[in-house]
Amino acid sequence: MLEKKVLSKRFGLVNPLSIKDYIEHDGYKNLRKALQMEKITIIDEVEKSKLRGRGGAGFPVHIKMMGLAKEASEVKYIINNADEGEPGNFKDRALLENDPHQTIEGMIISAYATGASKGYIYIRGEYNRAISIVKWAVDQARDMGFLGENILDSGFDFDIEVRTGAGAYVVGEEFALLESIEGKSGRTRVKPPFPTEKGLFGKPTLINNVETFCNIPVIIESGGKAYAKIGTASSTGTKLISLSGNVKNPGVYEVPFGVTLRDVIDILGGGVPESRKLKMVQLGGACGPIIPEFMLDMKIDYDRFEEFESKTGAGAIIVMDDRHNLFEILLRIVEFFGHESCGKCTPCREGHVQLERLVKRFLHKESTPKDLLSLESLARVMHQTSLCGLGQSSPISLISTLGYFRDEYHDRIEFSGGE
Amino acid sequence: MQLREILEKYPKTEDYLIEILLDYQKTKVHHYLSEEELKEIANYLNVSESKVSSVMTFYTFFSMKPKGEYVIQICHDVPCYLNDQNSVQKTLTNLLNIEIGETTEDKMFTLEYTSCLGACDKAPAMRIGEKTFTSLTPNKVKAILAEYRGKKHA
Numbered sequence: 317m318l319e320k321k322v323l324s325k326r327f328g329l330v331n332p333l334s335i336k337d338y339i340e341h342d343g344y345k346n347l348r349k350a351l352q353m354e355k356i357t358i359i360d361e362v363e364k365s366k367l368r369g370r371g372g373a374g375f376p377v378h379i380k381m382m383g384l385a386k387e388a389s390e391v392k393y394i395i396n397n398a399d400e401g402e403p404g405n406f407k408d409r410a411l412l413e414n415d416p417h418q419t420i421e422g423m424i425i426s427a428y429a430t431g432a433s434k435g436y437i438y439i440r441g442e443y444n445r446a447i448s449i450v451k452w453a454v455d456q457a458r459d460m461g462f463l464g465e466n467i468l469d470s471g472f473d474f475d476i477e478v479r480t481g482a483g484a485y486v487v488g489e490e491f492a493l494l495e496s497i498e499g500k501s502g503r504t505r506v507k508p509p510f511p512t513e514k515g516l517f518g519k520p521t522l523i524n525n526v527e528t529f530c531n532i533p534v535i536i537e538s539g540g541k542a543y544a545k546i547g548t549a550s551s552t553g554t555k556l557i558s559l560s561g562n563v564k565n566p567g568v569y570e571v572p573f574g575v576t577l578r579d580v581i582d583i584l585g586g587g588v589p590e591s592r593k594l595k596m597v598q599l600g601g602a603c604g605p606i607i608p609e610f611m612l613d614m615k616i617d618y619d620r621f622e623e624f625e626s627k628t629g630a631g632a633i634i635v636m637d638d639r640h641n642l643f644e645i646l647l648r649i650v651e652f653f654g655h656e657s658c659g660k661c662t663p664c665r666e667g668h669v670q671l672e673r674l675v676k677r678f679l680h681k682e683s684t685p686k687d688l689l690s691l692e693s694l695a696r697v698m699h700q701t702s703l704c705g706l707g708q709s710s711p712i713s714l715i716s717t718l719g720y721f722r723d724e725y726h727d728r729i730e731f732s733g734g735e
Numbered sequence: 736m737q738l739r740e741i742l743e744k745y746p747k748t749e750d751y752l753i754e755i756l757l758d759y760q761k762t763k764v765h766h767y768l769s770e771e772e773l774k775e776i777a778n779y780l781n782v783s784e785s786k787v788s789s790v791m792t793f794y795t796f797f798s799m800k801p802k803g804e805y806v807i808q809i810c811h812d813v814p815c816y817l818n819d820q821n822s823v824q825k826t827l828t829n830l831l832n833i834e835i836g837e838t839t840e841d842k843m844f845t846l847e848y849t850s851c852l853g854a855c856d857k858a859p860a861m862r863i864g865e866k867t868f869t870s871l872t873p874n875k876v877k878a879i880l881a882e883y884r885g886k887k888h889a
Contacts, residue, residue: 403812403851441757441796442852444865482753482794485850499752501793517750560814560855567856602813634814634855648813656850658793 318583320546322554323530324570327414332449335456338417344462346533350425351470353536358429359385362532364540366552371397371488371525372600372630373705374551374618380522383512384430387520394427394435394474395497395516395523398450399481399488401440402601403652404632407556408526410568412439412446415530416453420476422529424462425536427474430522435474436497440481440488451478485656489704490523492658503658504704525630527556547573551618557584561598561635564589571616578612581635588637596642596721598634599624602649603709605716606642624712642724643679646714650675653710664707667698671711678728688725692718738772742779749782752790756797765801765842773799795850803838805883807831808849809861820859826873827861830880843884 321327330337338344350358363378384392396419400408411419423435437454439447454476457463465473479497486492487502494516496502515521531553535543544552551573557580560566564586571580577597581587588594598606605624607614614620621629636645654668674691677683695711695718702708718725741759745751755776760766768776768791777784791797809815809824828834831844838845854860857869861876868879 400853401850404814404855405851406853406855409853442849442862444867479754480757482757482796483850484794496753497750499748499750499790501790503793558855560858561817566858598813632855634817636813636817640817645813645816648811648816652812652850 318571318575318579319569320554320572321570322534322546323411323418323527323556324414324568326418327410330415332414332416333452335417335453335460338415339460342537343417344421344460346536347421347424347462348468350428350536351468351472355385355429355431358425358536361535361540362429365531365535365543366540366550367528367531367535367543368551368618368629369525370527370531370555370630372402372603374621374629377524377528377531380512380524381426381430383510384432384520384522387512389520391434391517391519392430392432393516393519393521394423394430394432395493395521396423396435396437396526396529397488397490397493397523398437398439398443398446398526399493400443400526401481401485401488402603402630402632404560404598404601404634405558405630406560407558407568407631409443409446411526411530411556412443412450416446416450417457418533419526419529420450420453420457421462422532423476424457424467424474425532426522426524426529428467428470428472432522433473433475435476436479436516437476438479438481438487438493438497441483442481447478447480454478484658485652486658486704486706489706491704493523494521501658503660504706506703548615548617551616555616555629555631557616558630558632559585559635560632562588562592562594562637563635573617574615576613576615577633580616580633581612585633585635588635592637592639594635595638595640596636596645596717598636598645598713599632600630601632601634602652603705603712604632606636606645606713606720607716608720611720624716641679642717642721643675643728646717647672647675647679649713650710653706657706657710661701661703661707663698664702664704664710667694667702667707668710670694671698671714675714678725681728683725683728685729688729738775742776747780749780752776752780752782752787753794755780756787756791760797764804766806766845767798767801770799801838801842803845804843805863806845806847807861807863808847809835810850810852810854810859811848812851812855814851814855815859818858820871822873823859823861823871823876826876827880830877844880 368374491505492502511521
């Protein structure tokens with residue numbers, strides 16, 4: 317079996333609007349268990365599980381939890397980042413719409429372990445259905461005593477508020493997200509300090525992705541050691557994959573880390589339809605690398621992803637068949653990031669204008685050898701000097717194709733007659 | 736609903752600005768806020784008008800100009816592009832006789848791009864108001880437009 321349903325095991329079995337269904341399927345059982353545990357033991361179990369953040373960057377979750385737990389502040393916050401705006405990603409939407417209580421339970425356990433008293437779930441405005449389902453779920457959890465004061469007679473107080481986005485991709489970046497919850501334009505902050513030191517309203521804050529929080533009850537249930545047996549040595553547990561593009565069966569699939577891209581695309585996705593050929597695959601979403609067919613035996617694993625210097629780990633796989641022109645794809649990506657750039661730092665703001673101009677020259681076969689040099693150096697500068705993840709990861713797709721599909725760039729120059 | 740009623744649902748703290756703007760703009764037929772309304776919101780939260788204005792211009796959901804009654808937002812990110820979003824967009828611009836960013840003369844439809852709707856497994860996708868339409872084809876788009884036009888005349 318290629319799939320391993322851990323976080324998605326209740327999909328279709330429970331009515332997402334019914335907390336009773338969730339409870340009947342072991343829901344909030346792990347919260348009860350966690351409330352009997354020492355706070356430090358919970359963080360220890362998360363450390364043993366080797367859980368890494370599922371939003372893309374793959375940061376070890378226990379380090380952030382420990383960071384928050386150590387802060388002496390009276391007020392501490394927990395934030396669930398449900399601003400899933402990276403094109404090609406839809407697994408958080410699936411988690412929120414099919415089983416909303418799971419991520420809420422993970423938040424409550426995390427809050428208990430770290431001493432936080434208030435939580436926010438920030439859901440992007442485009443996800444209307446998820447917003448109403450999660451608001452309903454939070455209210456139900458409060459009615460049942462899983463949120464609010466003295467949760468399950470433990471003496472622990474914690475409540476959650478749902479906030480919604482208003483159409484700004486950059487707000488998925490954690491500092492921009494904090495600004496947005498504070499009611500401001502979503503422009504990133506200079507770091508350090510990191511959110512666990514100085515986050516929302518200047519208070520220590522733990523920010524995790526929807527899927528990351530979903531893993532917390534699972535770790536409480538099985539223990540960190542048993543959890544770490546799923547997946548690979550460096551990437552434990554399962555990953556929800558958003559599979560889209562030119563495949564027969566696009567959708568959300570949960571697999572253990574370590575399966576290959578080819579297995580996901582061919583076996584779960586059914587391969588490329590209508591006997592066309594696979595040309596390239598983009599990993600992670602618009603911000604990820606574009607790789608050729610011969611690399612598909614690569615395993616889904618944080619360490620492999622890190623070779624691309626990008627936040628590939630959110631788990632999107634976008635399959636492109638041989639009808640598609642590389643430069644059409646790159647232009648879409650560059651236009652997207654140019655539009656979403658918040659304009660705060662120069663490399664990102666000005667860089668996108670120039671990148672777009674250069675990619676268009678290649679698309680229209682008007683490019684010169686000098687354009688290739690400019691494109692290459694500009695992409696590097698943006699990647700290295702932008703202030704936040706948006707500008708740093710936007711040129712990744714381009715940089716990867718300059719390596720793997722370099723011939724296509726050269727072809728475009730030759731046809732133009734060069735300089 | 737009156738703006739005052741919506742304002743009074745929220746605490747008078749700055750961090751509710753975006754929630755208030757979203758909540759109120761939803762009630763407006765042409766999906767925009769006037770300068771007077773902007774002032775009233777600024778006064779209620781005790782923040783400057785320029786602050787409200789800067790937030791409104793940062794987030795794409797907000798508008799200071801009237802739009803069509805139905806705002807059609809089409810996704811043009813890569814997964815939709817790979818599934819022939821081009822022909823869907825062409826059908827829309829032809830049938831409505833407007834380009835992206837424009838509003839029909841009868842003020843019924845505005846056509847815009849949206850960022851990814853998270854419906855990539857059922858691409859191409861678009862939204863009209865809060866409703867998402869997926870697995871679009873030119874014929875499906877024709878039928879959807881006819882339905883919305885019918886609503887108006889019903």
